[in-house]
Amino acid sequence: MTGDLTLVEKLVTTNEARIMLLVLDGLGDIPSREHGGQTPLEAARTPNLDELVKEAVCGRMIPVLPGITPGSGPGHLALFGYDPVRLEIGRGIVEAAGLGLELTGDTLAARANFATMDNQGVITDRRAGRIPTEKTAELCRILSTIEQIDGVQVQIAPSLGHRFVVLFKGEELDPRLSDSDPQKEGQKPLPVVPLVSEARKASEIANQFVAEAHRLLRGEQPANSVLLRGFSTTPRLSTLAERFKLRTAAIANYPAYRGMARLVGMDLLPVVQSVKEQFELYLEQYQQYDFFFVHVKGTDSAGEDGDFDRKVATIEEVDQSLPVLLQKMPDVFAVTGDHSSPVPLKAHSWHPVPVMIHSPVCGADDVSRFTEKQCNLGGLGIFPAINLMPLLLANGKKLKKFGA
Amino acid sequence: MTGDLTLVEKLVTTNEARIMLLVLDGLGDIPSREHGGQTPLEAARTPNLDELVKEAVCGRMIPVLPGITPGSGPGHLALFGYDPVRLEIGRGIVEAAGLGLELTGDTLAARANFATMDNQGVITDRRAGRIPTEKTAELCRILSTIEQIDGVQVQIAPSLGHRFVVLFKGEELDPRLSDSDPQKEGQKPLPVVPLVSEARKASEIANQFVAEAHRLLRGEQPANSVLLRGFSTTPRLSTLAERFKLRTAAIANYPAYRGMARLVGMDLLPVVQSVKEQFELYLEQYQQYDFFFVHVKGTDSAGEDGDFDRKVATIEEVDQSLPVLLQKMPDVFAVTGDHSSPVPLKAHSWHPVPVMIHSPVCGADDVSRFTEKQCNLGGLGIFPAINLMPLLLANGKKLKKFGA
DSSP states (O other): OOSOOHHHHHHBOOOSOOEEEEEETTBBOOOBGGGTTBOHHHHSOOHHHHHHHTTEEEEEEESSSTTOOOOHHHHHHHHTTOOTTTOOOOHHHHHHHHTTOOOOTTEEEEEEEEEEEOTTSOEEETTGGGOOHHHHHHHHHHHTTOOEETTEEEEEEEOSTTEEEEEEESTTOOOOBOOSOOSSTTSOOOOOOBSSGGGHHHHHHHHHHHHHHHHHTTTOSSOOEEEEEEEEEOOOOOOHHHHHOOOEEEEOOSHHHHHHHHHTTOEEOOOOSSHHHHHHHHHHHTTTOSEEEEEEOHHHHHHHTTOHHHHHHHHHHHHHHHHHHHTTOOSEEEEEOSSBOOTTTTSOBOSOEEEEEEOTTSOOOSOOSOSHHHHTTSTTEEEEGGGHHHHHHHHTTOBOOBOO | OOSOOHHHHHHBOOOSOOEEEEEETTBBOOOBGGGTTBOHHHHSOOHHHHHHHTTEEEEEEESSSTTOOBOHHHHHHHHTTOOTTTOOOOHHHHHHHHTTOOOOTTEEEEEEEEEEEOTTSOEEETTGGGOOHHHHHHHHHHHTTOOEETTEEEEEEEOSTTEEEEEEESTTOOOOBOOSOOSSTTSOOOOOOBSSGGGHHHHHHHHHHHHHHHHHTTTOSSOOEEEEEEEEEOOOOOOHHHHHOOOEEEEOOSHHHHHHHHHTTOEEOOOOSSHHHHHHHHHHTTTTOSEEEEEEOHHHHHHHTTOHHHHHHHHHHHHHHHHHHHTTOOSEEEEEOSSBOOTTTTSOBOSOEEEEEEOTTSOOOSOOSOSHHHHHTSTTEEEEGGGHHHHHHHHTTOBOOSOO
16 A cells, blocks of 8 residues: 555646645654653643644554654655655765755765764764764864865765764765764774675775774864764655645755755755744745645654653644644645654654644544544544655645546 | 455355445545534434444445545445556446447447537537437437448447447557547547557547537537547456356446446346335345445435535435345445545545445444444544455455465
C-alpha cells in the first residue's frame, strides 16, 4: 500500500485550493508517570486546536514502517510523498541544501560538528560545549584555508551552533562512506572507511581533510576537533511541482528542514522567529503558492532533551498562534509530526504520530481533542505517512477520479 | 498488503456456505451542516441493520488507495478481489458486457451518449435532455445503418436513458484512444486522438463513425450528436470460479454493474425492480450459487444528485427488505459500498466506505449502528477493499489453514 504514488501523480489536477502542512517536529509522545500519565499534547492547553479538531478527521501515521524510528530525513520525505525506504538522502546533502549551497552532480557533502578532543585524541564533547554560531563561523574561516586536496575542491560552510558542512567537489567521489563521528563520547574519531571499493578515493580525501582540520584547530579550545557524518551526493528527485503540480513554499527555520524542502523543489521563504510570524508569512505569500510546509522545531528539541514543560509550551505557542491563520484559513490544514520524540525516551521513536486533517470535505470522527490516544480512534485510522500527501490533495480536490 | 491474493487462491476450499455481498453503490458519506451534521446512514431509520450489526464486525474500506476517488469499475474490481490499480478496465467493455453483447478478442468498445449540439457544433447538453430509453433505442436503429467502416464491423446497442454502446470489430484496433466527450458543455466534441501510434487506425475509424453519426442525426432534436468515451478491449481475467472456486451470481439492474460481474465470470440473474425482489431472487436461487453479488444503485445516484433524503430513503428501503433474507440468512452477509458518494460533494469520493460482515464466526466489536463514525471504531479497522473477499471466504470457512 505504501511507497508508490504513480497513480496519484497521474490523477493530479490544479485549482486554487491552498494546503498547509504544519509539522511539529517530533510531535508524538508517550505518557509518563512523572507527568500524571499524560503526554505533552494531553497536558497542553489548546483551545484553538480543540475547536478545529471537531471539524477535522484524525488518525496516526507510521512514518516509515512499524517499529522503525526515523531520522528527520526519512520522516520528512514520507510527509512530502516520497518513499523513505527506497530513497535515502544523506544528511550532508540535506544540510548543504538548507544552507543554500550550490550542489552539482559531483558534490560530496558531509555534515560536520566541531567537537572537543583530549590530548589522547579521545572525544570528550561531541558538540564542543555547543559553541555559538558566531564562533563556528570564525572556525570555518580557518578551515577554509583547506582549498583543495589531491585535486578535489573543498568548501566549508557554517551552519547553526556547533554544526557546519563540508563539500568535496571532484570526480568519482562515491558517498558510500562510514562516519568519522563515533556518536559517543569517550572514543576517538573513527577513520572514514569506504563501504564499497568505489569509495576508496573519497575516503582518502575525507581522512586527509580531518587530519588537516585537526592540525589547523590544534590551538583552539574547546573546538579542537571535527566529526563528519552523513556523506552523501545530490539525489535526483522529481519535485513536488513535477509530481503533484503544486507551487510549494517552505516556512522553516533550520537548515536541515530547509534542505529537505529545497531537495523536493520548494521555494524557501525567509527565516522568521516565532510560530506567529511563520503564519503571518503564510498570509503574505498566500497568492504565490498553493502548498505551504510550515516547520516547528521546538517540540522535537524539547522531546530530545526530555523537557516535558518545554514541549507543552511549544504546542501552546502553536495553538495561540492559530488565530492568525483564521484570517485566510487554508482550504486544507494538516497538523502532524515527522516522527515521535517522546519525553521519556529523550530521542526519536517509532510511535505513530498524531495527525489531523481539516477541510470542508474531510469527513468526520468522534475525536474531540488532538491527542495520541484520541487520534487512535480517528477516522483516518493508522496509516503510512506517505499516504498523507494523496489525502491532502484529495481534500483540496486536486485529484481526478480514477477509472470510469 | 494490497493487490496480491495468490496465497488466498491457494488456500480456497469449497463447502455449502452461502455468501452475500450487498453493495449499496456510493454508500459512504460525510456529515453536512444542512442535515444537522448527520450522514444519510446516521439519519436513516434502520432497525433491521441495527439488529444485525450487533452480531457483526465492522470497519471502513479504502477502495483503491488513500485519497483516490474510484470510478465504479475500480471500486467493484476491488470488492471482487481484483487489484484495481493493475487492472484498468475501460467503461466501454464494462457497459457492453452488461448489455450481454458478444465480446471477442478483437472487439473495441466505447460507451456513448446522445447529446445536443448547437448550430456552431458546440455541445449544449451532454445528455440530450436525458432522452428516455425508448428514444435511444429508436436512434440506435438509425445509427445501425452504419454497418462497417473501412472493413471494420460496427455494432450499436442501446443502453439505459441516453446511453448506448458502440462496438468496432476488426483487426488491430488498439484501445489507447482519447475520448470525444469533452466532459463539459460549451465545448465542441473532441476528435478521438490515438494515445500511441498503434492506435492510429482505431482513431480514424472512431472519428469516421462520429462524422457519419452526426450526418445521420442532423434532423434530430435534441439528440443530434454522439459523444464517445472509455474505449477498451476485453481484458483476460481469471474468473471468481477459477480463483476462489465460487459459483457466483449477480443480482444487479444496471448494465455497468452487470458488465463488471460478467467480466469476473458471474451468472447474471434477471433484472427486477425493488430491493425486496432482489432479495427474493436470492431465495429462489439459493441452491444454485454460493456467492451472490447484490447491487443497489439508488444510494449512488442520490449522492451524486446531492439528494440527502433520497439517499436516506434508499438505505431505509434496503433495511425494510432485510427480513426477506432472514428466511434463509446467508452464512456470510456483507454490506458495504464500492466507494463513497457524499451528498455534499455530489460526486464519488475517496472517503473510506463503511463495511459490515455478519457471520456466526465473525468476531465482535462495540459498533451498535452501521454508520461511518461507528465503523471507524470497528473490529475490522480501516483496510484496502481488495481484502474483503478473503475475509468473506474466511467467514464462510472456505479457506484452509496456511502452513502447519
